[in-house]
Amino acid sequence: MIEKREFYIDGRWVDPSVPDACDVINPATEQPVAVISLGSAADVDKAVTAARRAFKTFGETPVDERAALLERIIKIYQGRTSEMDEAIRLEMGAPRRFAREQQTPAAIGHLTATLDALKAHVWERPSPRGGSLLRHEPVGVCGLVTPWNWPINQIAAKVAPALAAGCTMILKPSEIAPLSALLFAEILDEAGCPPGVFNLVNGDGPGVGAAMSAHPGIDMMSFTGSTRAGTSVTRNAAPTVKRVALELGGKSPNILFADADLETAVRFSVESCFSNSGQSCDAPTRLLVEHSIYDKAVALAGRAADETLVDTPEKDGDHIGPVVSQLQYDRIQTHIEKGIAEGARLAAGGLGRPNGLETGFYVRPTVFADVTNQMHVAREEIFGPVLAVIPFGSEDDAIRIANDTPYGLAAYIQTGSPERAKRVARKLRAGSVYINGASPDWDVPFGGYKQSGNGREYGEFGLEDFLELKAITG
Incomplete structure (x- = not known):
């Protein structure tokens, strides 16, 4: 002690x-x-x-x-x-x-x-x-x-x-x-x-x-x-x-267009959401996916979540650990319960601890599909490894959904078009916009709208x- x-x-x-x-x-x-x-x-x-x-x-x-x-x-x-x-x-x-x-x-x-x-x-x-x-x-x-x-x-x-x-x-x-x-x-x-x-x-x-x-x-x-x-x-x-x-706080949108490298973009999206056990204020917790690739993206996200390793902090490896406290664990479970009750579809994870981890505040990496932007899991900052996947139609539709949040800390864009990336980035109401997996330097301003x-x-x-x-x- x-x-x-x-x-x-x-x-x-x-x-x-x-x-x-x-x-x-x-x-x-x-x-x-x-x-x-x-x-x-x-x-x-x-x-x-x-x-x-x-x-x-x-x-x-x-x-x-x-x-x-x-x-x-x-x-x-x-x-x-x-x-x-x-x-x-x-x-x-x-x-x-x-x-x-x-x-x-x-x-x-x-x-x-x-x-x-x-x-x-x-x-x-x-x-x-x-x-x-x-x-x-x-x-x-x-x-x-x-x-x-x-x-x-x-x-x-x-x-x-x-x-x-x-x-x-x-x-x-x-x-x-x-x-x-x-x-x-x-x-x-x-x-x-x-x-x-x-x-x-x-x-x-x-x-x-x-x-x-x-x-x-x-x-x-x-x-x-x-x-x-x-x-x-x-x-x-x-x-x-x-x-x-x-x-x-934040509830950062992550817009995935059909012209992106789908498997790479989805893998990045899931890993970024779950990093630090989902306990990052700028985590991309709302994955907005274009209709034409929606079903495939949900399947890939569910698979990536299932493959996310959860283990003890004492071990050295690329796994996530527990969330910070019993209070935080209980709050995340309540958020997951509300997502299920509102009709969001579990593509991976869910309530309870991962198998074999009965002691410690471990949360199952969870992906909700068929989420609307008015559902609880799309509005509230969950602060755990929980991803909400939301379909969109047009570019304007994606921007509208992305900005329809009380938060504005960060936003993410996945696209094969540099012109679209710049165009959309200018319209997002967030302090930081990350394109195709880019990360900032230590001298780049960080803060929110x-x-x-x-x-x-x-x-x-x-x-x-x-x-x-x-x-x-x-």
Whole structure:
């Protein structure tokens, strides 16, 4: 059992104001692997005090000094990647290979892209017509709230640009998956991050998260999580009129046209939906298929789902692991039940656990066919390995269905026509559009339209989220 009850505040590991033990559960065994303590408003106050004091000097540090800090963090992180692999495996059930090849390296991607953006950024420039100086300055003290599904990815996507901008911060990682965050705090400490610049307080949303959102000493909230929770952050932040950046839920469409390489496109579609056990906010969970290839695509999707391996995270291989918690498992089962009740046809999977995996929060890879876009499984973010297949007629029909969602985080297009791909991509209301299996670089902006949030992360766009713009005239 790992004991991690302390918080990192003002450059030291300190005890919580009021101990409140919380078990960290291994999703594969359903047993505790660590104990942390949940914080309170009093702990947030301590962290904010430290961050405000540190901002007076850190906000004025030269760019070279902040770049050197990021370089030290990168070097130390690279030496501790095996520890990060293990932390992510234990806290959220990522299989060893997936943790090693996808989850852990994400932090390096964000740190290096932010470092490049910092070195290239123009901090002062004349106004377009002259007579004024336009100057970028750090926002100030930032509250960072991160989720459990890509834990170190989202931590690095916020901490790196906040440091680069000259901000100070308080991080509240998910209480479900806090081990990677605690390890990252050790790395920042080893890298010589000045006291008070980075602070970590564990806790839940109603306790620590709400206290951060409402705190008058915090100038900005950057939140990644559900749309429901993002709404709460915004509401709590409103009285202090602080900046709020949100990266929220998604129900991303994946449009498959008849001129695509069908087998390759369907295989990509299923694998992308089920990756990370379906626990990605930008997963292509609605597969829209042109009528003429619909039956064949459904058969191929069902076969791909049946061939998707589900196994324990301890094993090294190309399989998916459990979902993160009993609560999440139960929610997914409820979604599957609703899909069946509404008349969607099961092409693969269904209720219950895969054969041979009776312990652990494992979900059967599931494909629903004959889905209409008004069904529950087409409207709600399920956050599990569940794919909804929807037929469409014309190109305009596909675009209409794709955009008929409260979300707008990502969209996907599979077609053999570059002209069609560009034409359709321009009409999709989503922050990111991926064509024929393409994936972005770390400096490509990430964020959503509509109820998928506001603001953009990654590279120079993430850096700008943490900057104010000042005009000096005269």
